[in-house]
Amino acid sequence: xxxxxxxxxxxxxxxxxxxxxxGRSILALTIALGLLVATGLGNLWLHPYFLRLxxxxxxxxxxxxxxxxxxxHDFVLGPRAGKPGAAPSVRVRAxxxxxxxxxxxxxxxxxGLGLLR
Ligand code: HEM
Numbered sequence: 001x002x003x004x005x006x007x008x009x010x011x012x013x014x015x016x017x018x019x020x021x022x023g024r025s026i027l028a029l030t031i032a033l034g035l036l037v038a039t040g041l042g043n044l045w046l047h048p049y050f051l052r053l054x055x056x057x058x059x060x061x062x063x064x065x066x067x068x069x070x071x072x073h074d075f076v077l078g079p080r081a082g083k084p085g086a087a088p089s090v091r092v093r094a095x096x097x098x099x100x101x102x103x104x105x106x107x108x109x110x111x112g113l114g115l116l117r
Pocket of ligand 1: 073074075077078079081082091092094095096098099102
């Protein structure tokens, strides 16, 4: 078999794998976010006084910030960094946005644990 056909075959299965993994990740994220929204609304229904707690306001603000950072990382800087000839600084910025988001999400988890203490 000519080398080109082997390479073309590899390329095809690689891109199928990426599409499959991306689809599964998006499905997992959608289920996770759906569960978080559902359990959050359930908690508010069981404990309406949460709405008056500054800790919940901080948490909701940080959730909004995490979503904005994730969109910038996943749909703006991430794809831009992957383009051929992209400036290395774009990759560095994509990386830092993601690291900062990890910290934001950790604070959200800690605030969430505190709410139910
Ligand atoms: C749930 C989705 C994602 C999460 C949780 C995530 C998380 C991260 C984290 C934590 C880093 C920093 C790694 C480090 O510097 O040690 C990173 C880097 C990066 N991510 Fe993502 N990411 C996601 C999706 C994406 C997508 C969709 C793209 C592109 C389309 C992307 C492109 C990049 C790039 C280019 C870097 C920089 C890598 C480097 O420094 O070599 N990410 N990501």
